[in-house]
Amino acid sequence: xxxxxxxxxxxxxxxxxxxxxxxxxxxxxxxxxxxxxxxxxxxxxxxxxxxxxxxxxxxxxxxxxxxxxxxxxxxxxxxxxxxxxxxxxxxxxxxxxxxxxxxxxxxxxxxxxxxxxxxxxxxxxxxxxxxxxxxxxxxxxxxxxxxxxxxxxxxxxxxxxxxxxxxxxxxxxxxxxxxxxxxxxxxxxxxxxxxxxxxxxxxxxxxxxxxxxxxxxxxxxxxxxxxxxxxxxxxxxxxxxxxxxxxxxxxxxxxxxxxxxxxxxxxxxxxxxxxxxxxxxxxxxxxxxxxxxxxxxxxxxxxxx
Numbered sequence: 135x136x137x138x139x140x141x142x143x144x145x146x147x148x149x150x151x152x153x154x155x156x157x158x159x160x161x162x163x164x165x166x167x168x169x170x171x172x173x174x175x176x177x178x179x180x181x182x183x184x185x186x187x188x189x190x191x192x193x194x195x196x197x198x199x200x201x202x203x204x205x206x207x208x209x210x211x212x213x214x215x216x217x218x219x220x221x222x223x224x225x226x227x228x229x230x231x232x233x234x235x236x237x238x239x240x241x242x243x244x245x246x247x248x249x250x251x252x253x254x255x256x257x258x259x260x261x262x263x264x265x266x267x268x269x270x271x272x273x274x275x276x277x278x279x280x281x282x283x284x285x286x287x288x289x290x291x292x293x294x295x296x297x298x299x300x301x302x303x304x305x306x307x308x309x310x311x312x313x314x315x316x317x318x319x320x321x322x323x324x325x326x327x328x329x330x331x332x333x334x335x336x337x338x339x340x341x342x343x344x345x346x347x348x349x350x351x352x353x354x355x356x357x358x359x360x361x362x363x364x365x366x367x368x369x370x371x372x373x374x375x376x377x378x379x380x381x382x383x384x385x386x387x388x389x390x391x392x393x394x395x396x397x398x399x400x401x402x403x404x405x406x407x408x409x410x411x412x413x414x415x416x417x418x419x420x421x422x423x424x425x426x427x428x429x430x431x432x433x434x435x436x437x438x439x
Contacts, residue, residue, distance in 0.1 A: 138351055139165055139439060141320045142258045143312070145275045147283035148324035149334040153356040155182035156423055157324050157415070158276040160431045163187075164439060166200035170271040173202040173257055177250045177286065181205045183276055186423040194267075198425070202270070204257070208246040211253040218263055247282075247289040248306075255290075255309045280338045287313055288345040313346060320351040325404065327355050327397040327414075332404045339408065353408050354435075355401050357417045361394040363387065413438040 138144060146158040158174050162183070165172040173194060174183050184205065187197045194202050217223060256263050258273045277283035290313065294306030312318050323338055325331040335353060342348045363371065368391055374384050405412050415434050420427040 138320045138322070139168070139170070139272065141272070141318055143254070143273045143275065143319045145277050145283070145287065145319065145321045146324060147277040147280060147321065147338065148354075149326070149331045150279035152324045152326045152331055153415075154279075154324045155180075155186065155276050156418075156428055156431065157322065157354050157356060157435075158274050159183045159186050159423075160428055160435050161322070162201050162203075162274050163198065163425070163428075163432050164436050165272050165274070166198055167436075169200065171200050171202075171268070172272045172274065173204060173270045174274045174276060175254050175257060176203075176205045176276045177208070177254075177278060178246075179205055179207050180276070186428070187425060206250050206253050208250050211249040212245070214263075215249055215252060244285070244289045244292055247286045248293055251286050251289055251313070252305070252309060255312060258312070280334050280341070284338070284341045284345055287342075287348075291346070314348060316348055316351075319348060321348050322352045322354060323350045324354045324356050326357050327400040327404065329400060332400050332407075335404065336407055350408065350410060352410065352438075353404065353412045355404060355412055355414045358401070358414045359390070359394045359397055359417050361391070361398065363391050411438075 144161065146154050146161065148154055155176070162172050162174045176183055184195070184197065184203045187201075187203070194204050197203050254273060254275050257270060260269045262269060277286060290306040290309035292306075294303045294310060297303035297306065321342060323335050325335045335350075339350050342350060368388075371384055371388050371391070375388060401412070401414065413435065415431050418427060418430070
């Protein structure tokens with residue numbers, strides 16, 4: 135697992151609501167703490183990471199020493215791409231301001247995914263598009279949920295195969311060569327220890343292999359509840375629950391025990407079905423996430439990596 139931080143790009147994905155952004159933020163703090171110049175990129179103008187760690191997310195903001203963040207706006211990424219490709223800035227400005235161009239870009243299937251992952255690819259290059267932009271040691275992509283996340287990663291290959299020749303085909307193949315290279319790109323799947331999330335993790339593994347050619351390098355089972363009661367304690371609680379004067383506290387304790395046991399059954403199923411490491415993270419009892427509240431997650435991932 136220590137090899138994950140040696141890659142150029144880490145993609146964090148999984149079922150929605152499993153805590154992908156929190157894990158991406160924790161990974162960014164770990165890498166930055168090891169002296170790596172790191173950026174966390176979010177797509178579709180999301181800013182979950184920047185709100186947790188503090189920042190605007192509009193530019194390549196520095197959230198902490200060595201840790202930067204960018205929320206990628208597909209429209210801005212499209213305009214940046216057009217300006218970079220055309221020989222004249224004036225011509226590019228005319229094109230991107232055209233209503234027809236906006237309609238065409240919006241109507242082209244996969245175009246938003248292509249320009250977004252193209253921007254992520256550019257962040258990972260040792261020579262950036264603008265000479266004033268410094269390179270990064272590690273790019274962490276807080277990717278969309280499973281199905282959309284795979285679509286983002288496979289967009290360059292899809293466009294390259296459709297175009298076959300020309301600039302878009304060449305650039306699509308160049309981006310895909312990095313994304314499909316497991317020496318340069320790693321995938322971290324985040325899952326709750328619940329049946330649907332585990333099923334989606336298995337589906338993600340198959341889709342990544344089929345459409346991108348990447349394995350899942352690490353699975354993070356997030357939100358593990360503590361198992362507070364030994365077998366003898368559970369027996370005592372059950373006897374108390376069947377007697378007169380049962381309290382709500384006894385019922386709550388048995389419910390918490392049942393949830394923890396169910397989670398551990400799904401964790402065992404996840405470990406049996408995944409050919410690779412699985413790391414567990416505790417459930418955070420916190421109203422809001424910040425660098426202080428996610429410290430236990432950072433510590434747990436730090437030990438694993």
